[in-house]
Amino acid sequence: MSTATTHDKNSVMDRLKWETRPAHDRIESVPFSMMMQEGRLPRARFAAKLACWLTVHGALEAAVAQSDDAACAAVWVDSMARTSHLRHDLCCHGDMDMPAAAATATLRIVKWLSGLADTDPRALLGCLYVLEGSKLGGTILRKCLDDAYGCGPDALSYFWASGTSPMPDFKAFKERMEAALTTDEERDRVVAAASGMFEHLTDVLEGLLEGLDSAAAVEPEPVGEGKCPFGHG
Numbered sequence: 001m002s003t004a005t006t007h008d009k010n011s012v013m014d015r016l017k018w019e020t021r022p023a024h025d026r027i028e029s030v031p032f033s034m035m036m037q038e039g040r041l042p043r044a045r046f047a048a049k050l051a052c053w054l055t056v057h058g059a060l061e062a063a064v065a066q067s068d069d070a071a072c073a074a075v076w077v078d079s080m081a082r083t084s085h086l087r088h089d090l091c092c093h094g095d096m097d098m099p100a101a102a103a104t105a106t107l108r109i110v111k112w113l114s115g116l117a118d119t120d121p122r123a124l125l126g127c128l129y130v131l132e133g134s135k136l137g138g139t140i141l142r143k144c145l146d147d148a149y150g151c152g153p154d155a156l157s158y159f160w161a162s163g164t165s166p167m168p169d170f171k172a173f174k175e176r177m178e179a180a181l182t183t184d185e186e187r188d189r190v191v192a193a194a195s196g197m198f199e200h201l202t203d204v205l206e207g208l209l210e211g212l213d214s215a216a217a218v219e220p221e222p223v224g225e226g227k228c229p230f231g232h233g
């Protein structure tokens with residue numbers, strides 16, 4: 001039986017999914033992402049990540065929402081905005097430890113987005129896809145982060161912005177994207193921008209790793225005398 005998957009080159013969402021797959025796999029497996037998934041990330045660095053993401057969301061959301069471009073207007077809905085969630089969560093995780101390299105990489109994204117907004121606002125929809133799609137993996141991350149910090153879902157509201165399942169919102173986003181982007185040429189620009197966004201965000205995560213020992217093992221909880229080491233009483 002053939003396992004080949006067919007991709008529709010006339011579907012911008014198919015192209016985004018498959019053509020940015022290598023970039024997604026890279027951002028998912030950089031040491032910073034692994035430390036989040038394995039509960040090994042110091043909380044002050046998680047707070048720094050929220051601050052970097054707040055800067056990026058702020059720049060992108062404003063650029064898309066205020067654009068005169070017809071495709072941007074057709075795709076953007078105010079409920080996609082997540083800056084208020086990030087601001088809220090930032091107040092819940094204590095002091096942040098922001099490495100200079102992460103701040104520099106974040107400002108590089110802001111500059112890049114502002115250039116796109118001036119020259120090719122429609123391409124910003126590729127960047128928006130990257131942040132909107134990240135809600136899917138966020139359902140895995142929010143559990144890892146809650147386990148690591150014991151903070152509860154309120155402190156992770158960024159990852160709950162679409163509720164229990166992000167699928168209905170993502171499906172509606174996909175439909176708006178397909179209807180708004182109908183030529184090969186504009187799909188090319190959107191896919192290229194999405195790849196660029198993944199690369200830039202990967203640079204931020206690499207910057208956020210500065211000074212951390214990414215190979216450090218998780219410190220096991222000390223087991224009290226007479227207690228079962230497997231947590232059964």
Ligand code: HEM
Binds near residue numbers: 028037134
């Ligand atoms: C940190 C660890 C991450 C994990 C474990 C993860 C996991 C996932 C999973 C399970 C999906 C759903 C795949 C599918 O249904 O086909 C997904 C989709 C996606 N993720 Fe991630 N992800 C991570 C990080 C990120 C980051 C940092 C971004 C970008 C900021 C991102 C952007 C996306 C996008 C755009 C999609 C949608 C793919 C599509 O078009 O269907 N992910 N991720």
